[in-house]
Amino acid sequence: MHKVIFDTDPGIDDAMALLFLHHHPDIDLIGITTVFGNASVETTTRNALFLKREWEIAAPVAMGDGKAFNPMRNPVDWPVMIHGRDGLGNIDVPETIDLPVDPLPAHRFIIDTVRKNPGEVTLIAVGRMSNLAFALKEAPEIATLVKQVIIMGGAFDVPGNITPAAEANIHGDPEAADVVMTAPWKVTVVGLDVTMKTVMTRTLLDAIVEKGGARAKLLSDISQLYIDFYGRHVKDGMVVHDSCACAYLVAPELFTTRSGVIRVVSGGIADGQTIQKPDGRAFPPGNWDDFPSQHACTGIDADAVLDLIARTL
Numbered sequence: 001m002h003k004v005i006f007d008t009d010p011g012i013d014d015a016m017a018l019l020f021l022h023h024h025p026d027i028d029l030i031g032i033t034t035v036f037g038n039a040s041v042e043t044t045t046r047n048a049l050f051l052k053r054e055w056e057i058a059a060p061v062a063m064g065d066g067k068a069f070n071p072m073r074n075p076v077d078w079p080v081m082i083h084g085r086d087g088l089g090n091i092d093v094p095e096t097i098d099l100p101v102d103p104l105p106a107h108r109f110i111i112d113t114v115r116k117n118p119g120e121v122t123l124i125a126v127g128r129m130s131n132l133a134f135a136l137k138e139a140p141e142i143a144t145l146v147k148q149v150i151i152m153g154g155a156f157d158v159p160g161n162i163t164p165a166a167e168a169n170i171h172g173d174p175e176a177a178d179v180v181m182t183a184p185w186k187v188t189v190v191g192l193d194v195t196m197k198t199v200m201t202r203t204l205l206d207a208i209v210e211k212g213g214a215r216a217k218l219l220s221d222i223s224q225l226y227i228d229f230y231g232r233h234v235k236d237g238m239v240v241h242d243s244c245a246c247a248y249l250v251a252p253e254l255f256t257t258r259s260g261v262i263r264v265v266s267g268g269i270a271d272g273q274t275i276q277k278p279d280g281r282a283f284p285p286g287n288w289d290d291f292p293s294q295h296a297c298t299g300i301d302a303d304a305v306l307d308l309i310a311r312t313l
């Protein structure tokens with residue numbers, strides 16, 4: 001059984017990923033931590049509580065503090081065209097949800113939970129990396145206690161989606177992402193190289209609703225705005241970015257990876273770009289010699305991943 005803390009900014013594709021984690025029989029979802037990104041942290045936290053209530057999820061929700069790791073990067077605007085004014089596709093989520101938020105802030109929840117479960121916790125982070133970076137700053141030893149970290153973010157051999165160089169989750173807090181990528185824990189990055197190939201058609205989503213009942217119906221209602229946006233601008237269907245990261249946990253054999261140190265650019269025209277120095281390539285000394293080799297996904301069996309997601313939902 002995989003013990004998972006899900007660090008998320010719900011967010012429409014985040015909602016699908018959350019339902020996947022909740023339903024998968026080999027996953028024990030032990031915490032949900034919220035971060036800004038698709039909306040403010042107040043809104044993403046409200047949305048996490050809403051989904052927890054609607055889908056009867058037991059895991060506690062701990063709220064991030066809404067700040068980027070670099071205090072100069074105050075988050076100010078949200079992708080309302082993609083995720084809606086409410087972050088969940090303009091379905092009129094109630095303003096408040098009558099469920100408690102965990103008393104610990106997100107980064108502290110991560111630290112405490114990891115310390116209580118040494119070697120057992122997988123962190124799946126599908127928003128800005130701020131909470132993970134703050135956790136590492138306060139308690140660097142958690143890097144040796146976490147089982148693995150799986151990230152949705154970055155773009156290595158393909159263009160970004162928020163700038164030509166950068167993917168949105170990394171671009172929103174690049175300094176945090178660099179801290180996370182260079183820490184001595186095992187990181188696998190599931191980025192645009194593979195997620196952009198993983199597109200759920202309306203037909204498949206409709207089939208999921210037919211078998212999945214009320215929970216799947218809510219997911220479908222939430223997803224329509226997102227599908228319309230992607231249909232107009234990118235791909236005809238739902239790009240299931242965040243669910244790909246969750247699928248990697250239970251079916252890594254459906255992905256190919258490349259290993260090497262990963263760094264994140266901060267500043268300039270490539271702000272937020274992810275760069276990997278492939279293992280085995282020689283460079284003069286001083287080129288990121290002191291950082292651990294991490295794993296970037298470069299290939300995916302998209303049909304099999306979509307099938308896994310559909311069956312789980």
Ligand code: BDR
Binds near residue numbers: 014079152242
């Ligand atoms: C990522 O950005 C967010 O909009 C999505 O939820 C996903 O995590 C894709 O770039």
Ligand code: CA
Binds near residue numbers: 010126127242
């Ligand atoms: Ca997300």
